Amino acid sequence: MGILKKIFSNSRSTEDGIFFSKMENILGFKPLNIEYYQKAFTHRSSNKVDKNGDPMNYERLEFLGDAMLGSVIAAHLFNEVPTGDEGYLTKMRSKIVSREHLNELGRDLNLIQFVESKVPVNHFGENIHGNIFEALVGAIFLDKGYAYCEKFIMKRVIIPYVDIPKLEGKVISYKSLLIEWCQKEKKSFHYEVFDDNGNDGQKYFGVKLSIDNKVIAKARATSKKKAEEKASQRAYFVFQEKINTK
Amino acid sequence: MGILKKIFSNSRSTEDGIFFSKMENILGFKPLNIEYYQKAFTHRSSNKVDKNGDPMNYERLEFLGDAMLGSVIAAHLFNEVPTGDEGYLTKMRSKIVSREHLNELGRDLNLIQFVESKVPVNHFGENIHGNIFEALVGAIFLDKGYAYCEKFIMKRVIIPYVDIPKLEGKVISYKSLLIEWCQKEKKSFHYEVFDDNGNDGQKYFGVKLSIDNKVIAKARATSKKKAEEKASQRAYFVFQEKINTK
Known part of the structure; x- marks a missing residue:
């Protein structure tokens, strides 16, 4: 006992x-x-x-x-x-x-x-x-x-999560913003999605975003769409000055 | 200049x-x-x-x-x-x-x-x-x-201001609660109201509440009614044990 x-x-x-x-x-x-x-x-x-x-x-x-x-x-x-x-x-x-x-x-x-x-x-x-x-x-x-x-x-x-331009509805999707910019600038882009599970039982997706064959941003989230959006947002901030001055 | x-x-x-x-x-x-x-x-x-x-x-x-x-x-x-x-x-x-x-x-x-x-x-x-x-x-x-x-x-x-029994609607008015108790206990009560203005241009009223000819509580507020209620509440807390055990 x-x-x-x-x-x-x-x-x-x-x-x-x-x-x-x-x-x-x-x-x-x-x-x-x-x-x-x-x-x-x-x-x-x-x-x-x-x-x-x-x-x-x-x-x-x-x-x-x-x-x-x-x-x-x-x-x-x-x-x-x-x-x-x-x-x-x-x-x-x-x-x-x-x-x-x-x-x-x-x-x-x-x-x-x-x-x-x-x-x-x-x-x-x-x-x-x-x-x-x-x-x-x-x-x-x-x-x-x-x-x-x-x-x-x-x-x-x-x-x-708190992204004021997005909340204001000025940016609906960073992915489309980025794709538009790449097309205008004649740059190639590629989203590579892979499973990236942690040890906590939750399913995660990883994304690598390359522009002109160079990895520009990575992200991880609970859905493919969210991970792509996160990576696009990161890339957007990398290119922000270029995008805004065009 | x-x-x-x-x-x-x-x-x-x-x-x-x-x-x-x-x-x-x-x-x-x-x-x-x-x-x-x-x-x-x-x-x-x-x-x-x-x-x-x-x-x-x-x-x-x-x-x-x-x-x-x-x-x-x-x-x-x-x-x-x-x-x-x-x-x-x-x-x-x-x-x-x-x-x-x-x-x-x-x-x-x-x-x-x-x-x-x-x-x-x-x-x-x-x-x-x-x-x-x-x-x-x-x-x-x-x-x-x-x-x-x-x-x-x-x-x-x-x-x-935050008086939980009152907010819960259990006590509507401390004045009536107190008067009821005085009548039951055959105690005399008297509210004395006087002007009590500060130097800030706002009109105030003071109240002295006596029970059996003894001043039990004083209060000051922006209306006669509010000052009476405040004084009654203070007196209620003085007598609380007596009131609740009756």
């Missing part, structure tokens, strides 16, 4: 250790209180309660994370677009924190691998991805405060 | 000095960059532009302050009501940051005295009070960061 208990507690702490290091990887810092993050991935179907008997699941954290996302994105837009009026800022923020976009963020981080639930994971709708992404932001706020929330949102939302 | 210029610049800096000390009084701390606060009270009709030629008025700050209020109130409710689910928290927050409530907050601080505008102040609708309150919160965020926003909102919104 004593031995069984010991084995159990060891395996438990190994599991906790794996969760901790995966979290650290996603967050970019060491969590202080891992329980907040465990809560962020606990679905109500698990029927867990905390020491006070209150339900322990991610729903309240979602509310908190949504509020933190709203204010961090608001401050970012305020600083980045000094010419944008209140209406513009409100519209841009809604685009960034749209349900669809939050689902994409959660899906790209493969957060669903952490969900503890009695409902099979494939029974959830699309929104689970965005909901647990919001809950994760709420957990960061409780664990480390506003400044860490800001850093995390910068790293995981703003830098990889 | 030199003398005139000097007089002008002196009178200007006296005016700035008065604004600075009035702000310090309202904020509870010394502003670092007073320009943010000046902007928070500049109406678009003044047609001011900043050094980059962008319009200088409070509308963008309103957007920022609204977002900060949303997240500070969210975090407060999250911590204060551990049993409240997502729907409850969302509903409570909307009540606290309702247009009506924000107008009351701005009006009670008499923020309109600072508004710089080409439109006469009495031509503005009610919402100007709430709008400049939000803009002020935005200015605090830019000037001093999130932690100061939190402190200010705690001092000016949460402590004086």
Whole structure:
């Protein structure tokens, strides 16, 4: 009995250790209180309660994370677009924190691998991805405060996804922009797509974009289309001055 | 000419000095960059532009302050009501940051005295009070960061106004609750109302509430009714244990 208990507690702490290091990887810092993050991935179907008997699941954290996302994105837009009026800022923020976009963020981080639930994971709708992404932001706020929330949102939302010209609808697709430019400049271009899976069970695609037979940009994403777009965007920034002055 | 210029610049800096000390009084701390606060009270009709030629008025700050209020109130409710689910928290927050409530907050601080505008102040609708309150919160965020926003909102919104039983509709009026209790306990009660004006041009009312001929609570507010309610609430907290155990 004593031995069984010991084995159990060891395996438990190994599991906790794996969760901790995966979290650290996603967050970019060491969590202080891992329980907040465990809560962020606990679905109500698990029927867990905390020491006070209150339900322990991610729903309240979602509310908190949504509020933190709203204010961090608001401050970012305020600083980045000094010419944008209140209406513009409100519209841009809604685009960034749209349900669809939050689902994409959660899906790209493969957060669903952490969900503890009695409902099979494939029974959830699309929104689970965005909901647990919001809950994760709420957990960061409780664990480390506003400044860490800001850093995390910068790293995981703003830098990889917030592209103001695209949000403004000025650029619909960097791929078509780039192809148009190559054709005008009589340059050859080639997208090479390959499987590029990590060890986290999520399917990824890698893309190498060559222009005039020289590799200009690489990218990795959860769909072929997204990876091509990312690589095109990177190439666009490489050529930006040339493109804009033509 | 030199003398005139000097007089002008002196009178200007006296005016700035008065604004600075009035702000310090309202904020509870010394502003670092007073320009943010000046902007928070500049109406678009003044047609001011900043050094980059962008319009200088409070509308963008309103957007920022609204977002900060949303997240500070969210975090407060999250911590204060551990049993409240997502729907409850969302509903409570909307009540606290309702247009009506924000107008009351701005009006009670008499923020309109600072508004710089080409439109006469009495031509503005009610919402100007709430709008400049939000803009002020935005200015605090830019000037001093999130932690100061939190402190200010705690001092000016949460402590004086956020009363969870009342927001939940469990308590409609502390005055009637108190009167009911006095009648049941056969205690005499008396509200004494007097004018209590500050030097900021705003009309205030003071109330002394006596129970059994002993002054139990005092309060001050911008209407007789509000001052009575505030005093009743204070008395209620004094007698709370007695009232609840009856």
